[in-house]
Amino acid sequence: xxxxxxxxxxxxxxxxxxxxxxxxxxxxxxxxxxxxxxxxxxxxxxxxxxxxxxxxxxxxxxxxxxxxxxxxxxxxxxxxxxxxxxxxxxxxxxxxxxxxxxxxxxxxxxxxxxxxxx
Amino acid sequence: xxxxxxxxxxxxxxxxxxxxxxxxxxxxxxxxxxxxxxxxxxxxxxxxxxxxxxxxxxxxxxxxxxxxxxxxxxxxxxxxxxxxxxxxxxxxxxxxxxxxxxxxxxxxxxxxxxxxxxxxxxxxxxxxxxxxxxxxxxxxxxxxxxxxxxx
Numbered sequence: 001x002x003x004x005x006x007x008x009x010x011x012x013x014x015x016x017x018x019x020x021x022x023x024x025x026x027x028x029x030x031x032x033x034x035x036x037x038x039x040x041x042x043x044x045x046x047x048x049x050x051x052x053x054x055x056x057x058x059x060x061x062x063x064x065x066x067x068x069x070x071x072x073x074x075x076x077x078x079x080x081x082x083x084x085x086x087x088x089x090x091x092x093x094x095x096x097x098x099x100x101x102x103x104x105x106x107x108x109x110x111x112x113x114x115x116x117x118x
Numbered sequence: 119x120x121x122x123x124x125x126x127x128x129x130x131x132x133x134x135x136x137x138x139x140x141x142x143x144x145x146x147x148x149x150x151x152x153x154x155x156x157x158x159x160x161x162x163x164x165x166x167x168x169x170x171x172x173x174x175x176x177x178x179x180x181x182x183x184x185x186x187x188x189x190x191x192x193x194x195x196x197x198x199x200x201x202x203x204x205x206x207x208x209x210x211x212x213x214x215x216x217x218x219x220x221x222x223x224x225x226x227x228x229x230x231x232x233x234x235x236x237x238x239x240x241x242x243x244x245x246x247x248x249x250x251x252x253x254x255x256x257x258x259x260x261x262x263x264x265x266x267x268x269x
Binding site for chain 1: 136209210211218220221222223224248249250251252253
């Protein structure tokens, strides 16, 4: 599909290496809804009250997943995703199927409550 | 006095029946509905997850492309139809193609159930059909009236 005229919306994916974390690692709850752009025109929305658990790390930061909502990075194609944080700032998304990282257009400091129980 | 809206008023009955048959022939109208089947389905085999694929609207009914899982055809995007498949836990890509290919990548855990809706958008010559991952609660409402078209 590369070069297809209909692929008008795309994201830049950077191959990365994922190191899984041990269970029961750091976790937090998102205190306010957030909308994060990746340059595709389709922002990813994170819901208030969602609980996130660390799944692992990549060189770009810590990777967190949630069971409370579906997280995708959307362009002409759609990719299931996890969020990547560095110092409580969301810097992008990890795509587990593609083993790659997509940077946020603007990193966002997340309003989170650390150590919240699910 | 109430007046009913009859958009086909004046149309010869035979022509009306023909148009109706043509319209409905593009949709799944037989086979059990998801609502009927849901409680009767056995769980996926140990180590597998389940993916439901459905198309809940009749928009663009004439466009019914194949649905592929990791580039292997697994069914067709039939309006008001659904099918499902059990697969080992792992990474998958679901794709559809008309004049353009659209794909969705997703992970599947053991015992996990995922719902993928096939949507349609305007295209240049034909509609663009695309897969999207849907939250369980929304999907179960959305898919309830869809008919099983294969598995």
